[in-house]
Amino acid sequence: MAPGLLDLVHLTTWAACAVIKLPQLVAVLRAGSAWGLSVTSLLLELGGLLVFLRYQIYYDYPLETYLEYPIIIAQDAILLYCVMHFSGKAKRALFYAVVFLGVWYMLTLQKWIIDLSMNLCTFISAASKLVQLQHLWQTEDSGQASALTWGMGAYTCAILIRFIVMLILNIWVTVTILHYRKTRKTD
Template sequence: MASVLLDLVHLSTWAVCAVIKLPQLVAVLRAGSASGLSLSSLLMELAGHIVFLRYQIYYHYPLKTYLEYPIIIAQDVILIYCIMHFSGNAKRALVYALIYWGGWYMLTLEKWIIDLAMNVCTFISAASKLVQLQHLWQTKDSGQVSTLSWGMSVYTSSARIITTVMTTNDLAVLIRFIIMLILNIWVTATILHYRKTKKTG
């Protein structure tokens, strides 16, 4: 029974993550604007995802526990490029790509580097959510920020807490997902608050 539940959670997580950024991409492309979105937040989020994926691969964790990350990373890259394009900074994309590519290889030069990076990446990922929150608080406008994408992030964080407990039981990974769950709920609630305020205003 437990293995069936685990498989269902894995499958649902992959399914959600396959489209997690699509509502956000559609909103940005339709509006031709990235208002409400923080580029800094997305760049930090991408860094956190890359470190997490590298950590899982380095320690040979089951593919099922991180299969969604290459998909999320690809979607983040496309979204970041769209934001840069609409803000007139598309030329910077190559610089960022080189930095992230170099970081991917440097992470596993020594075991202590990847272990330290994993602990730091939790703070980076948390900071990315806080930067998005700060952006929302400052502008008091959720703009093109997708409630659906953030809601799906709430689900995937919850699902990954379950799969981590049932498979690797890695404390660093578990702490990461708990923190991400709390912050994803907070961002989603903030988006909904400003959306409601805008409608009633």
């Protein structure tokens, strides 16, 4: 990809992350309802984002490589509170905040904890999407779920398609090498 185009993609991805939850927040606040949104999905998403952020800080990565995460986390926390408020569960927000702060601290008690957590981060994030899908399928109603928010999320992940394609091709080459190595030994 040309350097100018890559810079543009990076900038637009960061810009999308900076406002990614705002359409969802506006939809919930306008409706005065959180119908269509899963608290469990939001909790998992927030947990995955916090693990990723903690990992980046722990290993002293440059701020520009993860700057969007504190912004998304703040938006997610506000959205989670709004969803809990409109679902009649606002009192639980303090409990979840204490749990997240405790986990934030515990993640770095031992190096292996933060490393293992980071390895599980993709599964946690994927689980949050699957839980939201399950919620939508069960209710058969999208309620206040914002297609714009989810679309921006898809856009911010699209840049990773290159890595997925390369992963698949690298696995394919590895399997092919092992296949031919195996058949060569039997001759």
